Amino acid sequence: MSVNSIDKLFVEELKDLYSAENQITKTLPKMIKATSSKELRSAFEHHLKETEGHVRRLEQIFEILGGSPKGKTCAGMKGILEEGAEMLKETEEGDLRDAALISGAQRVEHYEMAAYGTVRSYAERLKQQQIMKLLQDTLEEEKNADKKLTEVSRDVNERALQAA
Amino acid sequence: MKLFSEKLPDLQALYVKQIRKLLSAEEILLPGLQRMAEAATDAQLKQAFRSHLQESELHATRLRGILNRVAGEADPLKCTVAGDLLAEAEDLIQDSEHEAVRDAALIAAAQRVEHYEIAAYGAVRHFARVLGFEEDADALHQTIQEEGHADHRLTEIAERINPSARKAA
Numbered sequence: 001m002s003v004n005s006i007d008k009l010f011v012e013e014l015k016d017l018y019s020a021e022n023q024i025t026k027t028l029p030k031m032i033k034a035t036s037s038k039e040l041r042s043a044f045e046h047h048l049k050e051t052e053g054h055v056r057r058l059e060q061i062f063e064i065l066g067g068s069p070k071g072k073t074c075a076g077m078k079g080i081l082e083e084g085a086e087m088l089k090e091t092e093e094g095d096l097r098d099a100a101l102i103s104g105a106q107r108v109e110h111y112e113m114a115a116y117g118t119v120r121s122y123a124e125r126l127k128q129q130q131i132m133k134l135l136q137d138t139l140e141e142e143k144n145a146d147k148k149l150t151e152v153s154r155d156v157n158e159r160a161l162q163a164a
Numbered sequence: 165m166k167l168f169s170e171k172l173p174d175l176q177a178l179y180v181k182q183i184r185k186l187l188s189a190e191e192i193l194l195p196g197l198q199r200m201a202e203a204a205t206d207a208q209l210k211q212a213f214r215s216h217l218q219e220s221e222l223h224a225t226r227l228r229g230i231l232n233r234v235a236g237e238a239d240p241l242k243c244t245v246a247g248d249l250l251a252e253a254e255d256l257i258q259d260s261e262h263e264a265v266r267d268a269a270l271i272a273a274a275q276r277v278e279h280y281e282i283a284a285y286g287a288v289r290h291f292a293r294v295l296g297f298e299e300d301a302d303a304l305h306q307t308i309q310e311e312g313h314a315d316h317r318l319t320e321i322a323e324r325i326n327p328s329a330r331k332a333a
Binding site for chain 1: 170171172174175178181182243244245247248249251252255256259260262265268269271272275276278279280282283284286287288290291294295315319322323326
């Protein structure tokens, strides 16, 4: 692949995000299962539904642009999710694992916030208003998911301190 | 703790492990930033990468200080994600034929790195506060502020250069 214009870079990064979101929809159910905190489980469950929506929005964007979103693997997200799986392995079920899970999930959220921020600004430059709106909606949901995780971490981390 | 247990015993162990991985990440990112500064065309972008390179050295020094205090030694633990993120950046550099597009791609990759770090530092800062390591938390907070500024500076540069990347088409 060679990229010689921002249009192509835009499409490549959207494909990357499509791969990232699909990887997340496969991983979140495992995280939900591994969680002890009710609040954290419901935050993950809510975000799983949102993530399925993000996949659909990307499909919608590719319908507008013409072409398939498939064919790329987002290596960055793969690495972040592998790191999360490692955190699962090295903790017992309970508050400490929940604390580790939140720290992993926030790395995922931030990676996505950066990536969606980039494509949203490309869409703006390319005067793709409808696409920009779709990406903006997803970006807001990722930011809210991150905030929610920070809120949940306050109690979880305090409890994890007591866990030994 | 069981002798052969791989499980982390407590929050402090999780904290130390994540700090050690962050130290590894910073060490892996140093040559990566150097490479990105070299690959960048825009003078401001080059400068942004170079000044962030210096900041990253400081971030690594802060992490070593924390590890010496908490664990008695500053031993990095390989962060594989940093390598993955740099590989992603390298792909974009290789793929971008046009200079302005390459700069836009470099910014996109660098901002993913920044955000990963912001999330990772945010988690350990909160662990430090809960553990009562106020001095660590303050040092980590300082790093988060600097990562945040680096991210904003990249957004500003992106806003300026992206239109020319468009013209490159």
